Amino acid sequence: MRLDIIRADTVDRIKAATRETLQARYNDLLPGDLDTRVLIKPNLNSYMNALTGNTTDLRLMAAVIELLKDAGYSDITIAEGTNSGFYRNNISVIKRLAVDKLAGYYGVNVKDLNYSEPVEVGFEGGVKAGVARECMEAGLFINMPKLKTHFEAGMSVCLKNLMGCLVGQVNKKKTHQSLWANIVNLNAAIRPHLHIVDGIVAMEGLGPTRGTPIKTSAVLLGTDPFVTDLVCSRLAGLDHNNVGPLRVAIQRGLLDKQRLEFAMGFPLERVFGFKPPKAGLLASFIHNPKRQRHFIAIRNTAVFRYLASTQLGGTLLYKSGLRQDVFIQEEMQCRGLTLDPSTCNNCGRCADYCPIDLPLPQALSAQDPRCIRCLYCYCVCPTGAIAFEGTLGFMAEQNAQYETIIKGIS
Ligand code: SF4
Numbered sequence: 001m002r003l004d005i006i007r008a009d010t011v012d013r014i015k016a017a018t019r020e021t022l023q024a025r026y027n028d029l030l031p032g033d034l035d036t037r038v039l040i041k042p043n044l045n046s047y048m049n050a051l052t053g054n055t056t057d058l059r060l061m062a063a064v065i066e067l068l069k070d071a072g073y074s075d076i077t078i079a080e081g082t083n084s085g086f087y088r089n090n091i092s093v094i095k096r097l098a099v100d101k102l103a104g105y106y107g108v109n110v111k112d113l114n115y116s117e118p119v120e121v122g123f124e125g126g127v128k129a130g131v132a133r134e135c136m137e138a139g140l141f142i143n144m145p146k147l148k149t150h151f152e153a154g155m156s157v158c159l160k161n162l163m164g165c166l167v168g169q170v171n172k173k174k175t176h177q178s179l180w181a182n183i184v185n186l187n188a189a190i191r192p193h194l195h196i197v198d199g200i201v202a203m204e205g206l207g208p209t210r211g212t213p214i215k216t217s218a219v220l221l222g223t224d225p226f227v228t229d230l231v232c233s234r235l236a237g238l239d240h241n242n243v244g245p246l247r248v249a250i251q252r253g254l255l256d257k258q259r260l261e262f263a264m265g266f267p268l269e270r271v272f273g274f275k276p277p278k279a280g281l282l283a284s285f286i287h288n289p290k291r292q293r294h295f296i297a298i299r300n301t302a303v304f305r306y307l308a309s310t311q312l313g314g315t316l317l318y319k320s321g322l323r324q325d326v327f328i329q330e331e332m333q334c335r336g337l338t339l340d341p342s343t344c345n346n347c348g349r350c351a352d353y354c355p356i357d358l359p360l361p362q363a364l365s366a367q368d369p370r371c372i373r374c375l376y377c378y379c380v381c382p383t384g385a386i387a388f389e390g391t392l393g394f395m396a397e398q399n400a401q402y403e404t405i406i407k408g409i410s
C-alpha cells in the first residue's frame, strides 16, 4: 500500500514532481515488457475542461505520457467511455477536450471505450454488465480521475472513475440499479496498477458538473483506490461516511482495519473545506438509493426517453436539477489564438498552463502549429490579452459560467 501527495500547479512543476515521485516510489510497477499495452484512463465526464474542476488536466496526462514514452513504452492508449449523455447525443468529449490532439502530439492512441468489446462483470442482484476488454487486459493500467464532489456518490475519484470502463449506455445504466455497491463491484473486477488523482483544480459543491472549481494544487499517487479515495475525502474536508462507495467498502471489509488506519493517519499538509454536493429537493428525493430503481424504470420507458430528448424536456430536467449536463451541439471552431502585446503584462501564467510547453506568450504571435487548441492559456490570461478567433460554440457556455472564477484561482 503506497500513497503520495505532491503539490504542483504549473506545467513545469506538475511534470517534474510527477516524474520524480513515479521514478522514486512506483518504478517497480512499470512492466519490463516495453511492448505491453499501457492504458491511461482519465476522467472525461463532460466537455467542461480541467480548469472548471470537472475533467482530468491535460498537463497531468502529458506528464505521465512523457515519462512512459521516455521509458520506451510503444503501445500507449488514452481511453475513456465518455459520459453516456454525450455519447447518446453524438458529442465526442474526447475531441472537445482536445484529448485527441494531445494524443496526436505525443504519438499515442486514443480510444472511446463506448465502442469496445465488452467483458462481463458481476453487479448486484446477479446482473451482468459489460466493461471494455482493454481495461481488463492492459499490461499497465493507470487510472487518472479528477477529484470532485458528486451529488449521487458523495465524491468522484478513483472508485467512481471506473464507471467510464463500462461499454455504452446500456451497461452504464445498470450501475444505477445500485450505484454505490456496483461501483465497488467494478473495482473488484478491474484492478488498475496505479491511481494518479488530479486535484490541481478540483470541484466542490454540486458536482460532478454543476459545482465550483477549487484549487488544491494536489496530485495524489497511490496503489489502493479505497485508501486513495478516503485520503481524498479527508483532503477535501468531506466526511467519508457520506461517500457512498466508501461506506459500502467499509461494510464489506474492503477498507479493513489496516487500510483505515493508514488512510486516517496519513499526514496532510492542509485540509480544504469543500462545500458538499447538496442537490435540490426533487433530485435528492429521486436519487435516494431506496427509490432510485423505481425512477430508473420510469426513465427507461420509451415515452420518457422521447420527452427527455426534446429541447423543452431537456431544459426542464436541467432546471429541476435532475439532469446536470447541457448537451450543446454547436462545436467550437478555432481559427487561432492571437496575442495583443499592448495588454500582455508578461505575467507568464499562460506558459504555466500550456500542456505541451509551448513558449508562451510568444508562440501565440507566431501561431505555433503545434498548438492543440485546448484554450487553457486563453482561459487563465488575467488581462484578456489572448484573443480567440473563430466560433466559441459550446465553449461560450463554459466561459459564461466559469471565466471569472478560473481567472481568479489560476
Ligand atoms: S497570461 Fe496573458 S498577460 Fe500573462 S503573459 Fe500570458 S498573454 Fe501575457
Ligand code: SF4
Pocket: 337, 353, 354, 355, 356, 358, 360, 363, 370, 371, 372, 373, 374, 375, 376, 377, 378
Ligand atoms: S498555446 Fe494555449 S491553446 Fe495552444 S496548446 Fe498551449 S495552452 Fe493550449
